Amino acid sequence: MTVRGEEADSGDRAASGTRRRVLRALRAAVLAAGIGAAAFVAGFGWFANEVSLMKTPADPPGADAIVVLTGGHFRLNAAVDLLRAGKGKRLLISGVNPVARAGDLQQATGAEAALFSCCVDIDRVALDTIGNAAESAKWVRANAYEKIIVVTNNYHMPRSLLEMRRLLAGTALLPYPVVSSNLEEGGWLAKPDALRVLFTEYLKYLGAVARGALPDDDAGAKVLARG
Structure with a gap:
């Protein structure tokens, strides 16, 4: 075999090896x-099932505040x-529009x-769930509360508790999910609006989980520190 033929064979083997590596990489990526x-x-599926199983407690235990x-x-x-039933001493309404009056x-x-x-305090600073958690944490700490009832819709509860627990690790948070639509037994699958809300909230929940994994990206703690 000539030198040129050997070079051609070597080039073919190199090209074949490259193709194999590319195919392996594509298979791994797929x-x-x-x-x-x-x-x-x-x-x-897990998230939707967890939300669908939430029920509004008929007689929740009392707490320091709501x-x-x-x-x-x-x-x-x-x-x-x-609040009227005496389940908490005070109530914080978080995320109120700045132009809304107490009356x-x-x-x-x-x-x-x-x-x-x-017995009602109003927070007009929070603009989102992260802000809700930060402003609620400042209020809880300022009043030295140890047990809080958290009220929000069932689909919003997992993310709300996730954000609040980051800032209130030593506080007992009692969820009080408000259920406006029956989602039991996979009912959400037959309700396009419920499916859309659940999917959107799931994406936000994943974003909150990912954000919490980043050591330098804790917006809630920064807001809390400014207070």
Whole structure:
């Protein structure tokens, strides 16, 4: 065999090796993508099932205070009912629109003026769930509360507790999920609106989990430190 022929064979072997490496890399990438997709779908199924199993407690245990996160149906009314029933000494309404007046909130919930004026605090700083957690944590610490009832919609509860527990590790958080739609026994699969809300909230929950894994990205703690 000539030198040129040997060089050609060597080039063919190198090209063949490169193709094999590329194919192995593609197979590994496809496998990883498949595993990731399966994990994502399984995670969503778990999340939706957890939310669908949540029930509003008929007679929740008492706590030092109550925090309600604004933004969903019936949350405020449920929180005021808990305050009226003596389940907490005070109520924090977190994430209120800055232009909303206390009197408007009091009328919207049907709460007695005396109850609202003595026992309700309003947070107008929080703009999202991270802010809700930060402002709630400042309020809890300022009042030295040890046990809090957290009121929000069932689909919003996992992310809310995740954000709040980061800042209130030593505080007992008692979830009070407000259920506005029956999602039991896979009912969410037949309700496009519920499916959309659950999927959107699942993506936000994953984002919160990922953000919490980053050591230098704790927006809630930064807001808390500024307080």
